[in-house]
Amino acid sequence: MNQFGETYTLGRARGRKLLRFRLWVLLAAPLAAILSQVYVPLFFSPFTLFDLPLLVTVYFAVMRRSPMFGIFAGAGIGLVQDALSQQPLGMFGMVKTVVGFIAASVSVRFDVELAPVRFTLACLFFLLHHFAYAGLAHWLLGQAGEAEFGRALLMAFLNALVAVPLFHLLDRLKKDED
Amino acid sequence: METLLNRYRNVTVLLLALFAQLILLAYQVKTNEDVRLIRLWAVSAVTPLARLLETGRARASSLIEDYFDLVGVRQENRRLLAELGRLKMENQYLRTELGTAERAEALAAFQARSPSKTVAARVIATGAGQGSKVVFVDRGSNSGVQKGMAVIKPSGIVGRVMAVYPASAQVLLVSDANFAAGVISQKHRVVGTLKGTGSSHCIVDYLQNEERVEVGEWFYTSGDDRLYPRGLPVGPVTSAGTGKTFKQVHIMPSGLEGGLDEVLIVIEGVHQPIPESQQATGIYMLPVPQEEQPQPDAATAGDRSFLLSTEADRLLDHYKRVGEAQGHVFGEGPTPDFNIQPGEPAPAPAQAPGEGGSAEAAPAAPAALSGQPQAGGATPARKSVPAQLPKQRPAATSAKPPADEPVR
Numbered sequence: 001m002n003q004f005g006e007t008y009t010l011g012r013a014r015g016r017k018l019l020r021f022r023l024w025v026l027l028a029a030p031l032a033a034i035l036s037q038v039y040v041p042l043f044f045s046p047f048t049l050f051d052l053p054l055l056v057t058v059y060f061a062v063m064r065r066s067p068m069f070g071i072f073a074g075a076g077i078g079l080v081q082d083a084l085s086q087q088p089l090g091m092f093g094m095v096k097t098v099v100g101f102i103a104a105s106v107s108v109r110f111d112v113e114l115a116p117v118r119f120t121l122a123c124l125f126f127l128l129h130h131f132a133y134a135g136l137a138h139w140l141l142g143q144a145g146e147a148e149f150g151r152a153l154l155m156a157f158l159n160a161l162v163a164v165p166l167f168h169l170l171d172r173l174k175k176d177e178d
Numbered sequence: 179m180e181t182l183l184n185r186y187r188n189v190t191v192l193l194l195a196l197f198a199q200l201i202l203l204a205y206q207v208k209t210n211e212d213v214r215l216i217r218l219w220a221v222s223a224v225t226p227l228a229r230l231l232e233t234g235r236a237r238a239s240s241l242i243e244d245y246f247d248l249v250g251v252r253q254e255n256r257r258l259l260a261e262l263g264r265l266k267m268e269n270q271y272l273r274t275e276l277g278t279a280e281r282a283e284a285l286a287a288f289q290a291r292s293p294s295k296t297v298a299a300r301v302i303a304t305g306a307g308q309g310s311k312v313v314f315v316d317r318g319s320n321s322g323v324q325k326g327m328a329v330i331k332p333s334g335i336v337g338r339v340m341a342v343y344p345a346s347a348q349v350l351l352v353s354d355a356n357f358a359a360g361v362i363s364q365k366h367r368v369v370g371t372l373k374g375t376g377s378s379h380c381i382v383d384y385l386q387n388e389e390r391v392e393v394g395e396w397f398y399t400s401g402d403d404r405l406y407p408r409g410l411p412v413g414p415v416t417s418a419g420t421g422k423t424f425k426q427v428h429i430m431p432s433g434l435e436g437g438l439d440e441v442l443i444v445i446e447g448v449h450q451p452i453p454e455s456q457q458a459t460g461i462y463m464l465p466v467p468q469e470e471q472p473q474p475d476a477a478t479a480g481d482r483s484f485l486l487s488t489e490a491d492r493l494l495d496h497y498k499r500v501g502e503a504q505g506h507v508f509g510e511g512p513t514p515d516f517n518i519q520p521g522e523p524a525p526a527p528a529q530a531p532g533e534g535g536s537a538e539a540a541p542a543a544p545a546a547l548s549g550q551p552q553a554g555g556a557t558p559a560r561k562s563v564p565a566q567l568p569k570q571r572p573a574a575t576s577a578k579p580p581a582d583e584p585v586r
Contacts, residue, residue, distance in 0.1 A: 101188070105188075
């Protein structure tokens with residue numbers, strides 16, 4: 001394995017860290033993200049470009065490294081987000097379920113505590129979330145989704161920039177276990 | 179199954195989670211027709227299956243029904259076949275009855291038209307011998323049938339009565355070798371003797387080779403044999419050729435065609451004229467005036483011998499009446515005066531021609547000789563001179579000279 005692989009992947013020698021979080025953290029963090037997504041845009045409209053619930057889902061999925069956890073985390077966060085939006089229940093839930101599953105599956109192979117890795121993962125998952133949601137809206141609701149890839153790429157970059165410090169902030173709430 | 183779920187537990191849970199959220203979405207979202215997505219999906223998912231089930235059920239049901247229907251159809255078919263056979267037999271029977279009724283009607287019509295007195299009879303049996311041309315009819319002496327009576331059909335002569343029993347009679351057919359009858363041709367008035375040959379054809383014998391007989395020409399009964407009334411059809415000539423001694427003329431008897439079911443037995447025959455043959459000239463011609471038919475009058479109304487009115491019969495009858503008028507018995511005493519017509523007073527004794535006879539006799543004799551109708555109503559055909567030859571045939575239809583006609 002090359003230096004890149006040794007740096008960013010989790011080899012057998014280093015083992016796999018199983019990270020746990022306190023229960024109030026698991027409840028408060030997504031709730032705070034959802035509430036901020038609902039309340040902040042009232043005063044700062046560009047805030048709509050960000051998807052904090054998605055970032056929280058990605059964080060918990062990659063840090064927990066459990067696809068099962070990622071599925072339920074994404075489903076739960078997504079359904080709550082649906083409940084506070086004008087969209088039918090299940091739109092964000094389905095997409096975030098998939099994102100949580102994939103993020104948890106991918107985190108097994110990469111060292112997600114590194115900033116570049118977090119930046120890349122956040123960017124990629126945002127794009128996945130964005131286009132999956134557009135496709136689902138088009139298929140189920142008949143809505144014309146945003147097909148502009150440039151805008152989506154910009155949004156992904158911005159969310160990735162926000163994701164790095166957010167992940168660092170949430171690291172302080174984790175409970176390490178060897 | 180459990181191992182499979184354990185191995186792919188994460189994917190299974192993912193799919194379950196997605197499915198649950200999809201159902202939740204489908205419950206909430208409505209289509210343009212205001213139908214929930216979940217209902218639309220459920221109906222869309224069930225419809226093909228339901229259609230498949232219904233198709234299968236319908237086919238199975240029709241197969242079973244067709245099978246049972248087939249069984250019923252088979253029974254129905256058997257029943258209909260049996261009924262068809264019965265109806266065919268009944269139809270055949272009714273057709274036979276209808277044919278019999280038509281023949282009976284034709285016989286009755288012929289009987290009504292024919293001046294001869296006839297009695298209808300049905301053929302009930304044939305002769306037992308090989309090649310015998312004999313049949314039995316259901317009329318016998320109880321019905322007035324006598325031996326020698328003629329048996330005819332509207333289409334022609336059939337035969338004559340050979341033997342009579344109380345309720346039946348034996349009839350010799352014209353095709354029998356022992357049968358003979360007098361015939362005359364229609365066109366050329368050639369007289370001959372019809373003889374059976376034992377086969378379906380008959381021959382006309384005793385015709386001179388010089389006689390003219392054409393194929394297709396019809397022969398009729400001449401009445402000379404005192405067996406058949408004159409004028410009954412016998413049959414058409416099928417072949418005519420020159421023979422060693424006599425002309426070879428073959429006839430197909432028309433009376434035997436179409437089978438023998440009902441026949442007429444002539445009890446009292448009446449002679450009729452020979453029908454004239456239709457000449458293919460395209461010119462319309464009137465029928466022959468009925469001069470040969472003797473008109474019945476009051477003096478001969480009850481005389482049976484008047485009915486058989488050949489020329490010889492009429493002459494004989496005339497002689498009888500002359501004799502009766504003069505009170506003469508033939509064979510005794512002097513011969514009567516044949517110049518006196520029956521009903522006229524006897525003339526005065528013979529006088530000199532210059533003295534002048536009675537006024538009644540003078541006009542009576544020319545009138546008698548000329549054949550004018552007399553006060554007694556005698557027919558114009560009656561000749562007062564016994565030695566005079568019979569009247570000539572009408573020139574319009576007879577091409578033969580008078581000398582060729584036989585004396586009757």
